Amino acid sequence: MAKIEQISMTTPTLIPPKRTAMSAQKRREAITAYLFLLPTIIGFMLFVLGPMLGAIGLSFFDWNLLSTPEFSGTANYQALLHDIRLGTIFLSTLKIAFSTVFLNVLLGLCFAVLLEQKMPNLFRQFFRLSYFFPFVVSVSAVALIWTFLMNKDLGIINYYLGLIGIERIGWLSSSRWAPVSVVIIAVWKSLGFNVLVFLGGLQTIPKDLYDAAEVDGAGGWSQFRHITLPLLSPTTFFLIVINLINAFQIFAEPYILTQGGPGDASRPIVMYIYEQGFRFFNLGYASTVALVLFVIILLLTLLQFKLSERWTFYQ
Amino acid sequence: MSQRMIKFMSISIVMVIGYFLAACGASPTAAPAEPVQEEAATTEEPAAEADPAEAVSEEEVTLTFVFWEWGPDARLEWEGISEGFTKENPHIKVELLAVQGPNWGSYLEGVATLIAGGEHPDIMLVATEGVQFLVQQDLILPLDDFIAQDQAEVDDFKDDIAPVMYNAFNVDGKQYMFPYAWNNMVIYYNTDRLAEAGLEPPSADWTRDEFLEMAKALTVDEDGDGTPEKYGYAWSNGELFPSAMPWIFANNSNILTDDYCSVQVTDPDVIEALQFMHDLLYVHKVAPEPIGFGDLFNLFQTGDVAMFGAGRWPLTTLVPAGFEAFNIQYWPGNPQRKTEFGIAGFPILQVSEHPEAAWKLVKHLTRVDVQEKMIGTEDSLPSNIPARRSVAAQMENFPPENAEVFYSALDDNAELVPAPVRFNEMESIFLRYTSLIFADEMGVEEAMAAAQAELESVVSCN
Numbered sequence: 016m017a018k019i020e021q022i023s024m025t026t027p028t029l030i031p032p033k034r035t036a037m038s039a040q041k042r043r044e045a046i047t048a049y050l051f052l053l054p055t056i057i058g059f060m061l062f063v064l065g066p067m068l069g070a071i072g073l074s075f076f077d078w079n080l081l082s083t084p085e086f087s088g089t090a091n092y093q094a095l096l097h098d099i100r101l102g103t104i105f106l107s108t109l110k111i112a113f114s115t116v117f118l119n120v121l122l123g124l125c126f127a128v129l130l131e132q133k134m135p136n137l138f139r140q141f142f143r144l145s146y147f148f149p150f151v152v153s154v155s156a157v158a159l160i161w162t163f164l165m166n167k168d169l170g171i172i173n174y175y176l177g178l179i180g181i182e183r184i185g186w187l188s189s190s191r192w193a194p195v196s197v198v199i200i201a202v203w204k205s206l207g208f209n210v211l212v213f214l215g216g217l218q219t220i221p222k223d224l225y226d227a228a229e230v231d232g233a234g235g236w237s238q239f240r241h242i243t244l245p246l247l248s249p250t251t252f253f254l255i256v257i258n259l260i261n262a263f264q265i266f267a268e269p270y271i272l273t274q275g276g277p278g279d280a281s282r283p284i285v286m287y288i289y290e291q292g293f294r295f296f297n298l299g300y301a302s303t304v305a306l307v308l309f310v311i312i313l314l315l316t317l318l319q320f321k322l323s324e325r326w327t328f329y330q
Numbered sequence: 331m332s333q334r335m336i337k338f339m340s341i342s343i344v345m346v347i348g349y350f351l352a353a354c355g356a357s358p359t360a361a362p363a364e365p366v367q368e369e370a371a372t373t374e375e376p377a378a379e380a381d382p383a384e385a386v387s388e389e390e391v392t393l394t395f396v397f398w399e400w401g402p403d404a405r406l407e408w409e410g411i412s413e414g415f416t417k418e419n420p421h422i423k424v425e426l427l428a429v430q431g432p433n434w435g436s437y438l439e440g441v442a443t444l445i446a447g448g449e450h451p452d453i454m455l456v457a458t459e460g461v462q463f464l465v466q467q468d469l470i471l472p473l474d475d476f477i478a479q480d481q482a483e484v485d486d487f488k489d490d491i492a493p494v495m496y497n498a499f500n501v502d503g504k505q506y507m508f509p510y511a512w513n514n515m516v517i518y519y520n521t522d523r524l525a526e527a528g529l530e531p532p533s534a535d536w537t538r539d540e541f542l543e544m545a546k547a548l549t550v551d552e553d554g555d556g557t558p559e560k561y562g563y564a565w566s567n568g569e570l571f572p573s574a575m576p577w578i579f580a581n582n583s584n585i586l587t588d589d590y591c592s593v594q595v596t597d598p599d600v601i602e603a604l605q606f607m608h609d610l611l612y613v614h615k616v617a618p619e620p621i622g623f624g625d626l627f628n629l630f631q632t633g634d635v636a637m638f639g640a641g642r643w644p645l646t647t648l649v650p651a652g653f654e655a656f657n658i659q660y661w662p663g664n665p666q667r668k669t670e671f672g673i674a675g676f677p678i679l680q681v682s683e684h685p686e687a688a689w690k691l692v693k694h695l696t697r698v699d700v701q702e703k704m705i706g707t708e709d710s711l712p713s714n715i716p717a718r719r720s721v722a723a724q725m726e727n728f729p730p731e732n733a734e735v736f737y738s739a740l741d742d743n744a745e746l747v748p749a750p751v752r753f754n755e756m757e758s759i760f761l762r763y764t765s766l767i768f769a770d771e772m773g774v775e776e777a778m779a780a781a782q783a784e785l786e787s788v789v790s791c792n
Contacts, residue, residue: 274568
């Protein structure tokens with residue numbers, strides 16, 4: 016007992032300080048903050064969390080939209096393991112997604128840096144508009160025009176390639192080129208957004224860092240390598256995360272351009288989920304595949320956050 | 331932040347939530363996946379010819395009617411018909427529910443989503459492709475009791491349509507629908523291109539060999555680089571109906587047995603038909619890679635494609651564009667000709683609370699004056715062919731010159747597009763493999779052997 020008392024006398028007190036009552040002012044501020052958050056919370060619960068929980072539930076049922084759902088245990092998960100198309104479709108998705116992200120970020124950075132160079136303001140505005148315009152037009156309308164341009168035998172692209180001796184390419188009809196075409200359209204469509212975000216990032220880099228580097232004799236490439244790239248790393252990280260999530264959900268471009276074909280060569284997983292759910296009325300199985308996609312995107316995003324600690328530099 | 335600000339924000343949020351809830355409550359058509367537009371096309375104005383005493387005595391009813399809005403003309407057509415119906419039956423209003431989509435398959439997806447979303451239509455437009463599915467799901471009413479009530483009217487209609495059409499909606503001895511409109515596959519040819527090539531128009535009894543010779547003569551390599559710039563024939567591979575099926579039927583075969591219980595895509599005649607299509611692309615080089623119908627119609631008008639297969643629907647593009655240099659002919663036989671057809675009709679849904687009123691509308695849609703709305707005008711022609719033979723005969727007053735081919739093809743040798751319960755899945759599997767054949771990435775026999783295995787899991791009567 017004496018020993019205990021001794022310890023208690025020598026050990027600093029760990030009892031937390033008494034919580035003081037929140038002042039009326041602070042309470043009002045807290046309520047205001049929650050009110051600001053409320054629409055987002057309600058929206059999230061109604062349109063994200065609710066459907067997500069619904070999808071988890073549905074994955075244990077057999078439901079064709081019109082009949083009463085029947086509990087099927089793990090049948091949908093077993094079907095998933097035996098689905099011979101799923102591997103090819105996931106592979107197509109991965110190829111399309113990573114290529115799209117890589118090109119979007121790389122070209123977005125290049126064009127943003129070029130747009131930051133000295134040039135007449137009119138040109139700058141023209142180029143900015145040119146890059147951003149595809150981002151705001153309807154993907155369906157644009158994809159329809161691309162189908163005409165990319166037709167192997169009657170399309171304009173192959174006509175001009177033919178003039179320089181290149182044989183006709185099956186942009187939309189060959190397993191080799193159809194995914195490439197999807198990536199080209201997807202990058203063309205979303206490049207403007209990447210350029211815009213990179214431009215924003217570039218404009219936050221203090222000018223005096225470049226002035227100091229110049230005084231120290233650093234050339235253009237050296238400045239880009241040691242100032243621009245590190246200070247743009249949070250922007251780059253943001254764009255990689257956003258682009259990857261979007262790229263895994265790509266749908267309209269392949270749906271209109273190639274219908275996922277030939278075979279499953281350009282069929283992304285989201286298109287497969289849509290077909291299973293709303294074309295073939297296998298809502299339970301579609302939910303199961305959707306959950307797998309959710310887990311993959313979640314893991315990839317977490318991995319990126321983990322890896323980003325090594326290369327993202329915050330001022 | 332001031333109390334006033336908090337009060338203002340609270341009221342605003344409550345209003346926003348209230349708006350959302352009200353919107354959800356008011357619009358049961360907010361289906362999760364398919365874009366569905368709702369619009370009431372009703373008229374409360376009683377017609378001059380309607381008997382006011384009768385109108386007062388009958389109960390007020392609103393029928394919900396689902397239709398395929400394939401374009402702006404579709405809405406106008408149904409608004410006109412529903413207004414005409416309400417004028418004659420002032421106690422029955424018709425509320426139109428539009429489901430959009432590029433084809434019948436996507437329309438069916440939209441309707442299923444709509445019903446799953448809580449909507450209970452009384453009557454809906456359905457094509458051949460969706461009938462077995464709706465019957466299997468027990469969603470539509472057999473009409474036999476209604477038919478017995480009004481046998482004379484039904485007989486008048488039956489006498490004026492091709493028997494194959496009426497029988498197409500008979501499942502297990504029960505009649506679920508009446509044919510309203512339909513389409514079959516014929517060959518469109520560009521008359522200017524034929525004249526340039528010094529070719530006579532194809533005859534009614536032309537064969538596949540003659541077709542091939544004509545396609546070769548119409549394929550032109552203008553710059554002599556070994557690849558043509560103008561093609562003899564082209565097709566769209568986005569759907570089963572207008573792509574491979576007509577050639578398979580011309581070979582007197584089918585991908586399913588007549589009872590839709592078994593798959594037979596490895597049948598030698600199916601293989602031969604697909605090989606013929608493959609060879610059009612890669613051996614004879616008379617066809618470009620498959621292309622969507624929208625582009626195909628443009629290329630046909632410019633003469634870059636001289637022939638293609640379709641039903642009446644290209645007229646909705648060709649006629650308003652003022653294009654006149656075309657005609658149609660029966661699908662070429664190999665050696666006997668056969669035409670593929672599909673029909674649309676109007677089942678009454680089991681959930682309907684007003685089946686008697688819906689039956690009145692069904693009968694209304696079989697009338698001569700209503701079917702005549704499908705004839706069209708000099709400037710605009712609808713996409714479908716009326717079911718009534720007497721009405722369809724009026725199509726001969728409009729382009730194309732051989733318009734009588736549409737209906738007469740049904741009388742000699744017609745085959746309904748194969749439409750099992752899981753039509754969408756069957757179509758998707760078949761097209762996935764034909765896309766590999768037409769990309770020259772898989773042999774026909776190998777592709778059909780793989781397709782057979784997959785199709786057997788979705789086509790069955792067990």
